[in-house]
Amino acid sequence: MTNTIISRRGLVAGMGALGGLSLLPAFAQSDDDYKALVCVIFHGGLDSFECIIPTDEQGYRAWERHRKLIVDQYRSKETVSRERDSLLPFTDGPNGAFGFAAELAPLAALYKSGQLAVVPNAGPLEEPTTRSLMSAGKVRLPRRLASHNDQRSIWMSMMPEGAATGWGGRLLDAIAEDSPFSSISFNGTEVFAAGERTLPVTLRGSRGRAAFGVDSDKVFGSESLPDILTDHYLGQDVKHGSVLRRDVAAAQARGVSAILRLTQAQRGSDISDQVRVPNNKLSDQLGAVADVIASRDALGAKRQVFVVGMGGFDTHRRQAYTLPALQSQVALALARFQTAMNGLGIAESVTAFTVSDFGRTLSANSSGTDHGWGGHHYVMGGAVKGGRVTQDIPPLSLDHDQALWQRGALVPEVSIEQYGAALGSWFGVAESDLRSIFPHLGRFDRDAVQLF
Amino acid sequence: LALDHLLAHPNVAPFVSKQLIQKFVTSNPTPDYVERVANTFNKGRYETSDGTVFGTGERCDMQATLAAILLDPTARDLESLEDENFGKVREPIIRVAHMMRTTAKARDVAPGGRLPRAGQLRQGPTATGEQVPFRPYSVFSFFRPGFVPSGTEVASRGDVAPEMQVMTSTHFIDQLRLARHFVRNDKFPQSFYQLDWERLKPLADDPDTLVAYFNETFAAGQFEPATQARMVEALRDVRVQAREPDRGLRQRVEVALLMTMSAPEFMVQR
Numbered sequence: 001m002t003n004t005i006i007s008r009r010g011l012v013a014g015m016g017a018l019g020g021l022s023l024l025p026a027f028a029q030s031d032d033d034y035k036a037l038v039c040v041i042f043h044g045g046l047d048s049f050e051c052i053i054p055t056d057e058q059g060y061r062a063w064e065r066h067r068k069l070i071v072d073q074y075r076s077k078e079t080v081s082r083e084r085d086s087l088l089p090f091t092d093g094p095n096g097a098f099g100f101a102a103e104l105a106p107l108a109a110l111y112k113s114g115q116l117a118v119v120p121n122a123g124p125l126e127e128p129t130t131r132s133l134m135s136a137g138k139v140r141l142p143r144r145l146a147s148h149n150d151q152r153s154i155w156m157s158m159m160p161e162g163a164a165t166g167w168g169g170r171l172l173d174a175i176a177e178d179s180p181f182s183s184i185s186f187n188g189t190e191v192f193a194a195g196e197r198t199l200p201v202t203l204r205g206s207r208g209r210a211a212f213g214v215d216s217d218k219v220f221g222s223e224s225l226p227d228i229l230t231d232h233y234l235g236q237d238v239k240h241g242s243v244l245r246r247d248v249a250a251a252q253a254r255g256v257s258a259i260l261r262l263t264q265a266q267r268g269s270d271i272s273d274q275v276r277v278p279n280n281k282l283s284d285q286l287g288a289v290a291d292v293i294a295s296r297d298a299l300g301a302k303r304q305v306f307v308v309g310m311g312g313f314d315t316h317r318r319q320a321y322t323l324p325a326l327q328s329q330v331a332l333a334l335a336r337f338q339t340a341m342n343g344l345g346i347a348e349s350v351t352a353f354t355v356s357d358f359g360r361t362l363s364a365n366s367s368g369t370d371h372g373w374g375g376h377h378y379v380m381g382g383a384v385k386g387g388r389v390t391q392d393i394p395p396l397s398l399d400h401d402q403a404l405w406q407r408g409a410l411v412p413e414v415s416i417e418q419y420g421a422a423l424g425s426w427f428g429v430a431e432s433d434l435r436s437i438f439p440h441l442g443r444f445d446r447d448a449v450q451l452f
Numbered sequence: 453l454a455l456d457h458l459l460a461h462p463n464v465a466p467f468v469s470k471q472l473i474q475k476f477v478t479s480n481p482t483p484d485y486v487e488r489v490a491n492t493f494n495k496g497r498y499e500t501s502d503g504t505v506f507g508t509g510e511r512c513d514m515q516a517t518l519a520a521i522l523l524d525p526t527a528r529d530l531e532s533l534e535d536e537n538f539g540k541v542r543e544p545i546i547r548v549a550h551m552m553r554t555t556a557k558a559r560d561v562a563p564g565g566r567l568p569r570a571g572q573l574r575q576g577p578t579a580t581g582e583q584v585p586f587r588p589y590s591v592f593s594f595f596r597p598g599f600v601p602s603g604t605e606v607a608s609r610g611d612v613a614p615e616m617q618v619m620t621s622t623h624f625i626d627q628l629r630l631a632r633h634f635v636r637n638d639k640f641p642q643s644f645y646q647l648d649w650e651r652l653k654p655l656a657d658d659p660d661t662l663v664a665y666f667n668e669t670f671a672a673g674q675f676e677p678a679t680q681a682r683m684v685e686a687l688r689d690v691r692v693q694a695r696e697p698d699r700g701l702r703q704r705v706e707v708a709l710l711m712t713m714s715a716p717e718f719m720v721q722r
Binding site: 191200205210239248249250254 | 538539540590591598599604607609611617620621623624625632676679682685686690691711714719
């Protein structure tokens with residue numbers, strides 16, 4: 001990308017940005033035109049078997065049996081209850097009735113009000129896969145299953161670790177959204193947000209603060225120091241004979257200008273107060289997303305991809321003591337975010353969806369669970385056909401064709417291609433572009449996952 | 453035993469050697485450089501041209517391996533500077549440590565005989581930003597050796613820049629705040645770091661001198677002329693009042709330090 005010369009005055013006034021990209025629109029764009037995807041990442045591999053639990057007698061007993069040591073911890077009364085009557089039933093299908101864990105009550109409410117759908121058993125696949133096909137050696141498998149970094153990378157970029165772009169960024173490339181604020185991560189560097197031409201603004205944490213001197217009239221009594229410092233941060237007129245120095249200079253320039261604009265946007269919005277709750281980092285990040293969405297006209301983007309996330313889900317040990325609090329944070333943050341979107345009247349234009357490294361094993365180890373493969377995910381928003389599951393939730397057993405006989409990790413039924421293409425299609429990406437962003441889409445039933 | 457089996461794998465030497473090279477010298481070493489170091493790793497012994505020997509001769513000897521890395525012509529010869537692809541990004545913690553070492557009073561490591569409480573770096577001003585000391589986000593440490601930053605020249609060449617994984621937009625802003633904090637607060641934490649004001653103050657009197665000092669001690673003299681000129685201009689703009697000179701001089705050091713921290717010539721080591 002090119003470094004266009006801009007002055008500090010121009011930067012602060014919000015006109016233009018690096019790369020010769022869009023100026024402020026002459027008038028506000030219609031909301032029909034605006035769409036945002038919010039990717040919510042659970043780092044570590046969220047245990048789906050503890051979000052969505054059988055509520056019928058037979059199913060619950062099976063769940064209890066496979067997870068006896070964890071259930072014992074719950075029964076020790078040092079943590080929440082996981083008794084059958086504590087669960088929140090939400091669906092009844094061919095494999096039994098299921099309910100949400102109690103601390104997910106806000107999500108249950110979203111489900112009931114039709115704003116949230118459950119996508120069961122999704123994960124990386126090379127082609128439709130079952131256990132029998134695997135035993136017969138008749139199916140190609142994704143590389144590096146159960147490896148955190150590779151699986152997370154595949155979820156977000158369709159490749160094991162080392163990809164430079166993710167499908168979120170590539171969706172933006174395909175739509176030719178050229179605002180510098182089209183792609184924003186509040187969870188640090190995430191490959192999902194990066195495209196070939198789409199360069200994400202990466203933030204760690206939710207509150208922006210402009211670089212020293214950039215947003216001031218004077219520094220140490222000098223009126224020219226703000227300009228000199230800004231020129232320095234933007235690397236004006238400096239040519240480096242080193243690839244890395246040029247890249248670092250460009251990253252700094254982009255970062256400084258983006259954060260300045262975002263800080264100004266955040267100052268103009270107080271929506272985030274409706275989303276944030278104390279000690280809930282996900283709610284902080286989603287609050288910041290809400291601020292940016294509220295400022296979309298000023299930032300000039302018609303299509304945006306946001307990335308937020310939280311960690312702690314790699315619950316190999318003491319799962320009963322750690323997971324419920326995390327789940328509670330997730331549910332509260334998502335629900336408050338949805339309420340804020342409804343309040344802005346923009347809920348039909350904003351869709352949030354979850355991603356995680358993998359689901360986990362059905363059978364517990366001594367106090368937790370281990371790396372699995374398929375997991376259940378949520379899609380939330382005003383345009384979502386909510387209050388339903390997109391596929392049947394698989395039964396809880398080691399004995400069916402979408403379960404691995406080693407401890408019951410799920411063999412995914414829904415591929416990332418199908419998941420991503422359904423979201424991308426809503427986002428406005430043409431089918432031909434979706435087929436190049438998800439090259440193996442043709443191996444799967446394109447219409448199997450109906451989200452909208 | 454499992455570890456012995458793992459260690460015996462022939463890939464261990466190049467795997468470890470390449471990552472060590474990435475940490476110390478350059479992010480994208482030539483296969484030859486990696487091979488030279490890997491051979492030393494396996495031999496456990498490195499001998500220089502003047503006969504100095506490093507290492508015990510036992511495989512995996514770290515002293516020998518590091519000698520092979522740091523004394524290799526790639527790491528020593530000025531010719532490497534002609535290669536645009538040579539070098540590595542300095543990770544944020546390294547830059548903070550560099551800043552502290554360069555601006556701190558020379559003193560006994562541990563007043564009262566106790567080790568400095570490095571754990572204090574986990575809190576306070578150094579606990580902001582992307583790379584908080586002793587607090588990586590996951591078991592994979594702060595960044596992965598294979599990280600490719602999107603939309604960069606490095607990426608278009610198929611190369612890696614691992615440290616850029618922690619250089620988020622916010623990080624560029626946060627490091628400026630940290631630099632300012634160190635100069636304004638003198639001691640952080642009290643037992644750990646103290647700004648050497650006596651040494652820095654006279655340098656601040658003359659902008660050219662201060663810039664030259666930072667150029668040499670931070671960037672090995674590699675500041676571009678435009679960078680130097682701009683820094684001098686900035687320092688000249690900070691007026692030093694006759695009746696209260698310390699204030700202006702300290703502000704100069706602050707400006708010089710934060711411009712140095714945000715100079716690509718320092719952020720990337722060559």
